Amino acid sequence: MHFQVADQIDAFRAEVRDFLRKNLPADLAMRFQKMRAAPADLLRWQRILNANGWGGPYWPKAHGGTGWTVQERLVFDEECSIAGAPSPDIFAHKLIGPALNHFGTPEQKARHAGGIIRGDSLWCQGFSEPGSGSDLASLRTAAVLQDDHYVVNGQKIWTSYAHQSDWIFMLVRTDPTVKKQAGITMLLADMKSPGITVRPILSIDGRHHLNEVFIEDLRIPVSNRVGEEGDGWKITKFLLNNEHASAAELHVLQGYLRRLKQLATEWGTGTEPLIARPNFALQLARFEAEVNAIAMMVSRVAAMEQAGNLSPEAHALGCMLKVRATELQQSMSLFLVESSGDCGAIAYPTDHGTPPKLAYPFQEVVGGIASEAFFRRASTIYGGSSEVQRGIASSLLFQF
Numbered sequence: 055m056h057f058q059v060a061d062q063i064d065a066f067r068a069e070v071r072d073f074l075r076k077n078l079p080a081d082l083a084m085r086f087q088k089m090r091a092a093p094a095d096l097l098r099w100q101r102i103l104n105a106n107g108w109g110g111p112y113w114p115k116a117h118g119g120t121g122w123t124v125q126e127r128l129v130f131d132e133e134c135s136i137a138g139a140p141s142p143d144i145f146a147h148k149l150i151g152p153a154l155n156h157f158g159t160p161e162q163k164a165r166h167a168g169g170i171i172r173g174d175s176l177w178c179q180g181f182s183e184p185g186s187g188s189d190l191a192s193l194r195t196a197a198v199l200q201d202d203h204y205v206v207n208g209q210k211i212w213t214s215y216a217h218q219s220d221w222i223f224m225l226v227r228t229d230p231t232v233k234k235q236a237g238i239t240m241l242l243a244d245m246k247s248p249g250i251t252v253r254p255i256l257s258i259d260g261r262h263h264l265n266e267v268f269i270e271d272l273r274i275p276v277s278n279r280v281g282e283e284g285d286g287w288k289i290t291k292f293l294l295n296n297e298h299a300s301a302a303e304l305h306v307l308q309g310y311l312r313r314l315k316q317l318a319t320e321w322g323t324g325t326e327p328l329i330a331r332p333n334f335a336l337q338l339a340r341f342e343a344e345v346n347a348i349a350m351m352v353s354r355v356a357a358m359e360q361a362g363n364l365s366p367e368a369h370a371l372g373c374m375l376k377v378r379a380t381e382l383q384q385s386m387s388l389f390l391v392e393s394s395g396d397c398g399a400i401a402y403p404t405d406h407g408t409p410p411k412l413a414y415p416f417q418e419v420v421g422g423i424a425s426e427a428f429f430r431r432a433s434t435i436y437g438g439s440s441e442v443q444r445g446i447a448s449s450l451l452f453q454f
């Protein structure tokens with residue numbers, strides 16, 4: 055891993071800040087971070103980034119990206135979070151985009167990977183099924199080849215933002231007779247296709263972001279297959295290996311730390327600010343140390359992922375990072391709730407409807423935090439549950 059010298063990274067940070075100051079429209083900038091911007095806002099922001107040549111902030115230059123280093127990407131995410139810029143569509147930028155760049159046909163690259171950069175479309179991930187989450191390879195959604203189309207039947211579940219997406223990348227079983235991993239294929243489908251029905255699942259955070267996706271006699275052209283038939287598991291491993299560093303969501307942890315520091319001095323009881331309380335100050339110091347430790351680990355894991363390091367050590371580190379960072383997301387968001395007294399306990403999502411008016415500094419600093427703390431309960435489940443990550447890491451450690 056190579057860290058850039060401080061001057062270089064400071065200059066890059068100044069460039070990003072300057073860009074955000076000049077180009078982030080006021081109505082897109084969120085005073086406190088929404089969990090996810092509205093689809094039209096996401097695409098609008100993507101087009102603004104692309105007009106500046108920053109449409110692929112996580113991709114190499116060869117694939118139409120910025121070619122930024124790991125540190126530059128982390129600085130970009132942090133500065134966007136501070137400015138309140140919409141977070142990118144991670145399913146597009148971090149999952150299917152890199153997979154298409156690696157395994158896609160020239161047509162898929164031009165239309166879909168290019169479309170992600172241009173801000174043409176939003177994507178969702180159709181992997182999990184009822185009964186097939188951690189044991190993903192047991193999935194049952196079946197695709198049968200008929201002439202130049204696959205006819206697909208089955209069901210997906212927990213499909214984040216399916217109701218707001220233009221396209222879905224899904225895993226289907228094309229051969230039930232071989233070893234379960236070998237019979238899986240990845241297909242791309244237009245969400246407007248006949249045969250796709252999306253039903254909402256409302257979650258404990260009060261939001262609608264999860265869905266069930268029912269698939270009935272959906273016809274997908276063979277040209278929408280990624281890789282060869284039976285390549286689905288190989289592509290999935292590639293795609294999920296790219297996910298560990300981003301699953302840590304370092305910019306979210308950094309945001310929690312900023313908000314805690316703001317509360318520390320701007321809120322308290324009587325004339326005493328929160329920071330004067332030894333228990334609060336100690337916990338804040340612990341969180342700062344932990345966020346810094348995660349930042350170092352993210353840099354290390356991201357550098358390994360970027361270099362295509364598929365060693366057991368890299369994989370185990372990625373699993374450990376996912377576990378530790380998501381646990382920290384939970385404890386920090388909960389501490390924010392606890393530190394905000396009555397105002398923190400008002401649970402409302404920031405991306406649905408009009409938030410209630412709270413007195414300063416609550417609206418700005420902890421608006422929606424109870425809803426977010428509820429959402430974070432799921433962070434140790436999605437992207438691979440903590441139990442499963444621990445199991446993988448421990449089995450890999452014996453291979454060192």
Ligand SMILES: Cc1cc2nc3c(=O)[nH]c(=O)nc-3n(C[C@H](O)[C@H](O)[C@H](O)COP(=O)(O)OP(=O)(O)OC[C@H]3O[C@@H](n4cnc5c(N)ncnc54)[C@H](O)[C@@H]3O)c2cc1C
Pocket residue numbers: 178179180181182185186187188189211212213214215264432435436437438439440441442445
């Ligand atoms: C908020 C949220 C968003 C999501 N978004 C998407 C999405 O966009 N697309 C998508 O495809 N999926 C999505 N998922 C699904 C997610 O990937 C699965 O929930 C996850 O993989 C766990 O699978 P499961 O829910 O079937 O639980 P199960 O696999 O049934 O696990 C149940 C429990 O058993 C434990 N367990 C399972 N296997 C083992 C093992 N081998 N060792 C030890 N413990 C084990 C688990 O840790 C868990 O505690 C999302 C989930 C959530 C909560």
